[in-house]
Amino acid sequence: MLEKALKGNKAYWIWVFSLLGIIAVGFTFYLKQLDFGLGITGMNRDVTWGFYIAQFTFLVGVAASAVMLVIPYYLHHYKAFGKITIMGEFLAIASVIMCILFIIADLGQPMRLLNVILYPTPNSMLFWDMIVLSGYLVINLVVGWNVLDAERNSVPPANWLKPLIYLSVPWAISIHTVTAYLYCGLPGRGFWLTAVLAPRFLASAFAAGPAFLILLCFIVRKVTNFDPGREQIQTLAKVVVYGSCANMFFFLCEVFVAMYSQIPEHMDHLQYLFFGLHGHGKLVPWMWTAMALIVTGIILLLIPAARQNEKVLAVACVFTFIGIWIDKGMGMVAGGFVPNPLHEVNEYFPTFPEVMIAIAVYATGFLILTFLYKVFVGVKEELNA
Amino acid sequence: MENNRRSFLKFAGISAVGLSSLSLLDVFGTGKAVASTGQSAEGIYKNEDNALTAQRWGMVVDTRKLTEEICSDMEKACHQIHNVPEFEEKRHEIKWIWETEYKHAFPEKQDEFLTERLKELPIPVFCNHCANPPCVQACPTQATFQRKDGIVLMDFHRCIGCRFCMAACPYGSRSFNFRDPRPAIKDENPKFPTRMKGVVEKCNFCAERLAVGQAPACVEASEGALIFGDLANPDSEVRALLKENYAIRRKQNLGSNPSVYYLV
Amino acid sequence: MNDKPKIIIGLAIFLAVFTFPFWYNHGAASTAPKPELTEKAKAAKKCILEKEQMRTEHMQLLNDWRNTVVRDGQHVYEIDGKEYVASLTNTCLECHSNKAEFCDKCHLYTSAEPYCWTCHTIPKEKK
Numbered sequence: 001m002l003e004k005a006l007k008g009n010k011a012y013w014i015w016v017f018s019l020l021g022i023i024a025v026g027f028t029f030y031l032k033q034l035d036f037g038l039g040i041t042g043m044n045r046d047v048t049w050g051f052y053i054a055q056f057t058f059l060v061g062v063a064a065s066a067v068m069l070v071i072p073y074y075l076h077h078y079k080a081f082g083k084i085t086i087m088g089e090f091l092a093i094a095s096v097i098m099c100i101l102f103i104i105a106d107l108g109q110p111m112r113l114l115n116v117i118l119y120p121t122p123n124s125m126l127f128w129d130m131i132v133l134s135g136y137l138v139i140n141l142v143v144g145w146n147v148l149d150a151e152r153n154s155v156p157p158a159n160w161l162k163p164l165i166y167l168s169v170p171w172a173i174s175i176h177t178v179t180a181y182l183y184c185g186l187p188g189r190g191f192w193l194t195a196v197l198a199p200r201f202l203a204s205a206f207a208a209g210p211a212f213l214i215l216l217c218f219i220v221r222k223v224t225n226f227d228p229g230r231e232q233i234q235t236l237a238k239v240v241v242y243g244s245c246a247n248m249f250f251f252l253c254e255v256f257v258a259m260y261s262q263i264p265e266h267m268d269h270l271q272y273l274f275f276g277l278h279g280h281g282k283l284v285p286w287m288w289t290a291m292a293l294i295v296t297g298i299i300l301l302l303i304p305a306a307r308q309n310e311k312v313l314a315v316a317c318v319f320t321f322i323g324i325w326i327d328k329g330m331g332m333v334a335g336g337f338v339p340n341p342l343h344e345v346n347e348y349f350p351t352f353p354e355v356m357i358a359i360a361v362y363a364t365g366f367l368i369l370t371f372l373y374k375v376f377v378g379v380k381e382e383l384n385a
Numbered sequence: 386m387e388n389n390r391r392s393f394l395k396f397a398g399i400s401a402v403g404l405s406s407l408s409l410l411d412v413f414g415t416g417k418a419v420a421s422t423g424q425s426a427e428g429i430y431k432n433e434d435n436a437l438t439a440q441r442w443g444m445v446v447d448t449r450k451l452t453e454e455i456c457s458d459m460e461k462a463c464h465q466i467h468n469v470p471e472f473e474e475k476r477h478e479i480k481w482i483w484e485t486e487y488k489h490a491f492p493e494k495q496d497e498f499l500t501e502r503l504k505e506l507p508i509p510v511f512c513n514h515c516a517n518p519p520c521v522q523a524c525p526t527q528a529t530f531q532r533k534d535g536i537v538l539m540d541f542h543r544c545i546g547c548r549f550c551m552a553a554c555p556y557g558s559r560s561f562n563f564r565d566p567r568p569a570i571k572d573e574n575p576k577f578p579t580r581m582k583g584v585v586e587k588c589n590f591c592a593e594r595l596a597v598g599q600a601p602a603c604v605e606a607s608e609g610a611l612i613f614g615d616l617a618n619p620d621s622e623v624r625a626l627l628k629e630n631y632a633i634r635r636k637q638n639l640g641s642n643p644s645v646y647y648l649v
Numbered sequence: 650m651n652d653k654p655k656i657i658i659g660l661a662i663f664l665a666v667f668t669f670p671f672w673y674n675h676g677a678a679s680t681a682p683k684p685e686l687t688e689k690a691k692a693a694k695k696c697i698l699e700k701e702q703m704r705t706e707h708m709q710l711l712n713d714w715r716n717t718v719v720r721d722g723q724h725v726y727e728i729d730g731k732e733y734v735a736s737l738t739n740t741c742l743e744c745h746s747n748k749a750e751f752c753d754k755c756h757l758y759t760s761a762e763p764y765c766w767t768c769h770t771i772p773k774e775k776k
Contacts, residue, residue: 573770
């Protein structure tokens with residue numbers, strides 16, 4: 001099936017080579033980072049995780065959101081999703097690979113990465129993160145590929161895939177739960193020290209992931225002969241709005257607990273993010289933008305007439321995706337580090353090389369996604385012909 | 386044709402997995418073989434005769450004896466001996482021990498009407514060598530670990546630079562080498578290694594000095610303001626001080642159980 | 650099987666690229682360098698282990714040393730009744746103070762790139 005990714009029109013190849021170009025440029029910045037060290041980023045002694053880990057956290061969510069297709073299709077036999085479930089699984093593959101690349105980009109000594117396996121340490125959440133992420137990658141590769149292969153041969157998927165598919169449901173939940181545990185088990189970081197972090201991560205993931213998938217559906221419909229289907233897209237839109245509402249609900253729970261209890265360690269971070277602290281407020285405009293985007297997205301998606309208009313739906317999905325990207329990425333990570341444990345304010349903002357490296361990782365993800373979707377659409381077109 | 390290719394690919398895949406796991410076994414195998422057959426294993430390791438040992442090392446900081454000058458001397462002594470670099474950019478800063486104000490050292494003990502003396506007083510802060518260290522729990526490679534004598538140490542050879550320990554430390558005691566530290570070390574101490582870029586570092590309670598019978602550098606420079614000893618030994622000087630005086634610890638509500646006490 | 654010529658050309662190119670290091674370096678092989686000993690090292694006659702053993706196993710010994718010193722805090726290594734402080738800079742290089750001739754030559758020849766020196770000080774390097 002892979003050969004289908006090697007046949008495409010001019011636009012396809014222009015797109016592929018543009019991505020390769022972006023990867024090449026970003027890679028030169030990564031070489032610079034390897035040579036100089038992480039000092040080329042905006043990270044500092046107080047904000048020790050930044051843009052890379054923010055992207056990692058966000059993308060784990062996008063990867064986990066494939067479960068929003070798997071559950072309706074395989075557990076509830078919602079037939080319509082049969083058409084696009086593989087799109088979700090392939091998106092998960094590309095996302096997990098980006099996650100791994102972002103982790104590697106963030107390491108001070110990437111050559112020693114395998115020390116995590118050489119000295120396995122079960123009390124470290126990072127060890128578990130490695131296990132669940134690589135497991136999830138394998139599950140989705142095996143399931144997505146084999147189901148597509150079966151579809152191509154017009155036979156039902158092999159029986160041995162069933163348990164794997166069922167396993168992928170809790171496994172998807174686990175990848176984002178463990179990602180939340182990276183943060184919420186740390187004693188001195190009031191912003192993250194909340195049991196609602198993992199549920200909130202999942203809720204925002206189930207909004208941002210399907211929102212992105214809807215946009216992908218529109219693109220696929222436009223540039224290929226395969227139509228993911230109006231019903232499918234509308235159902236996904238409902239998933240997005242449920243997820244986004246749950247996310248906002250959890251967020252408001254956070255705000256209430258922090259602001260009503262008025263415990264400084266919990267309150268100061270929110271204060272910093274939304275109003276600035278001791279005269280520092282680089283993230284304030286970003287956070288309000290994020291909130292405005294998410295809320296507007298919810299309103300647009302809640303009104304049936306607006307949701308059913310695909311132009312409005314596309315806008316709502318872009319809003320939801322970008323809003324959650326800001327809030328869960330930069331806001332969540334940088335916000336937890338400011339103020340620092342000594343209650344000093346040292347801010348963080350990504351530098352140009354840092355952003356370029358991140359863009360290159362995204363380009364790599366999009367390249368993988370392009371190839372996978374090309375194969376997927378190729379099979380669909382072949383069946384329709 | 387299809388079948389042939391498929392079975393060939395299957396065979397190749399299985400062989401590849403098999404071979405790579407063999408080589409993995411090999412790695413473990415040789416690792417052990419070296420330790421048991423190499424003559425190096427015939428040697429024995431031991432402490433220096435005059436090494437200082439304890440069950441649980443700890444420190445008492447007597448704030449009554451502190452001055453700005455003493456704090457600055459301690460910092461200089463520590464940073465010189467351990468080759469701690471001095472960068473102009475604050476972003477890349479590395480520090481093992483430094484002086485701060487009461488409100489930063491004890492942000493959870495904010496008092497509206499704090500005694501005047503404490504408001505002005507310089508407080509030295511450094512790694513607390515917690516009995517229940519969150520950094521050790523977080524480290525995915527055991528590059529940071531707790532020794533039997535309670536000292537929380539860094540194995541710079543093993544650190545992958547993920548900075549999870551820095552997120553886990555509730556005291557901001559850890560620094561990361563955002564760049565090569567060597568050019569920024571003014572007066573290099575050849576007896577102690579420098580670090581390389583991409584690893585985390587922090588106060589080591591002068592483990593290398595204890596091993597040869599010397600007290601930590603900051604204690605020597607403190608003019609009696611820092612007292613070092615065995616917290617597990619009821620007859621030690623630190624325990625005597627703690628018996629006589631009211632002492633506080635940084636964020637002890639977090640359960641990390643710091644081994645550094647401050648007499649106020 | 651109409652692609653035979655293409656496959657053969659592809660294979661030929663692959664082989665050429667793959668074996669590039671061999672024929673590129675053909676005839677350029679130099680003889681293995683001999684590590685040079687300082688007067689102090691010569692006078693000592695025997696290193697920590699026998700010469701041959703040191704040659705093949707010094708990396709394992711150093712690895713053992715560093716793990717024991719760093720992780721177990723035991724700084725003294727005793728063998729054949731002799732005690733050594735387990736330290737690269739302060740013991741090994743104390744005697745073998747000619748790092749360039751003693752260490753680097755062979756490491757260069759065998760393409761071994763130990764990163765010891767990014768942290769551990771080379772005594773003679775100090776001005």
